[in-house]
Amino acid sequence: GGIITQTPKFLIGQEGQKLTLKCQQNFNHDTMYWYRQDSGKGLRLIYYSITENDLQKGDLSEGYDASREKKSSFSLTVTSAQKNEMAVFLCASRDRGTEVFFGKGTRLTVV
């Protein structure tokens, strides 16, 4: 088995701040994902990456950047945090033909 580690678990930022969320996986999976979870809106795809140094935009990429410098890691940057924003960001990974495995999430609060 493997594990997906997201850091930090909780992130409090200020309006306009640039914030970075990190994700590491030891499954040796090729594809990694960032999803945003808001109550009542499900899991919305922000970015995904099919291999090292590859980036693909999801449906919610505006306001975010991503980076995949190594196969095992995938980071997400909130380019300018919005006041009163509150959401959980979930990192995930998979190999093609298999299911998605999720990390435990980073809970973002913007004050």
Next chain:
Amino acid sequence: GDSVTQTEGLVTLTEGLPVMLNCTYQTIYSNPFLFWYVQHLNESPRLLLKSFTDNKRTEHQGFHATLHKSSSSFHLQKSSAQLSDSALYYCALTGGYKVVFGSGTRLLVSP
């Protein structure tokens, strides 16, 4: 693009009654993978069921679903709800690298 529709945001049931959560999808792929994920409070989503075979029933932990390509559906069912089934359920779809989730259905089972 691909999309998944879960029409019920909230389903409330009494223990012992049957469960049916709806999932329909749209995709350009002729052989998509369909998944059901379950997320309990303060946990990450985890796989419950998966299928890519048309008209074949797949079962796990008392739940079952059948992929029907003719109606683009993958409804989740269980014959008798338990209190521990209370959770958020997501239907998801992939035909390639991108994995798209529905908006989720919250199931609340009461005594």
